[in-house]
Amino acid sequence: MKYTEEISNKLNELLVKNYDAEKGYLNAAENVDSDRLKMFFKRRATERNQFANEIKNEIKQYGEEPKDSGSFKGTMHRNWMTLKSTFSGNNEEAVLEEAIRGEKASLEDYNEMVTEKNLPPTIDALVLKHRDAIQSAINTEKLNENIIS
Numbered sequence: 847m848k849y850t851e852e853i854s855n856k857l858n859e860l861l862v863k864n865y866d867a868e869k870g871y872l873n874a875a876e877n878v879d880s881d882r883l884k885m886f887f888k889r890r891a892t893e894r895n896q897f898a899n900e901i902k903n904e905i906k907q908y909g910e911e912p913k914d915s916g917s918f919k920g921t922m923h924r925n926w927m928t929l930k931s932t933f934s935g936n937n938e939e940a941v942l943e944e945a946i947r948g949e950k951a952s953l954e955d956y957n958e959m960v961t962e963k964n965l966p967p968t969i970d971a972l973v974l975k976h977r978d979a980i981q982s983a984i985n986t987e988k989l990n991e992n993i994i995s
Contacts (some may be wrong), residue, residue: 868894
């Protein structure tokens with residue numbers, strides 16, 4: 847239950863991924879025509895911003911310094927989403943597919959963090975809460991994909 851540098855590094859990795867997801871969802875909202883999907887993506891972006899703030903607060907609470915921006919890989923994924931939607935006949939379906947792919951990657955990272963045996967209870971609860979919300983978003987995105995395909 848001791849907060850270690852390893853936990854700090856893993857939390858910072860989740861933090862960066864949440865920055866990336868927020869930007870990705872905002873990008874997705876710009877690349878769909880459906881008002882319903884735009885609103886859905888904007889809500890997901892807001893949720894990921896909240897996740898990032900919660901993780902930042904945990905990192906600071908333990909006297910560590912949180913990272914302050916997203917990753918190169920996240921930027922490349924957003925660019926790929928834009929390019930794919932530009933050349934796709936059904937851009938909303940393509941954007942949803944990429945959003946699902948990105949969320950599945952996030953879910954894997956959260957699942958890995960959940961298996962840590964030495965997490966302080968507040969961090970454990972936070973990671974579980976975020977993971978469950980991401981799983982819910984994946985389920986909703988799959989439902990939306992089925993509706994528009």
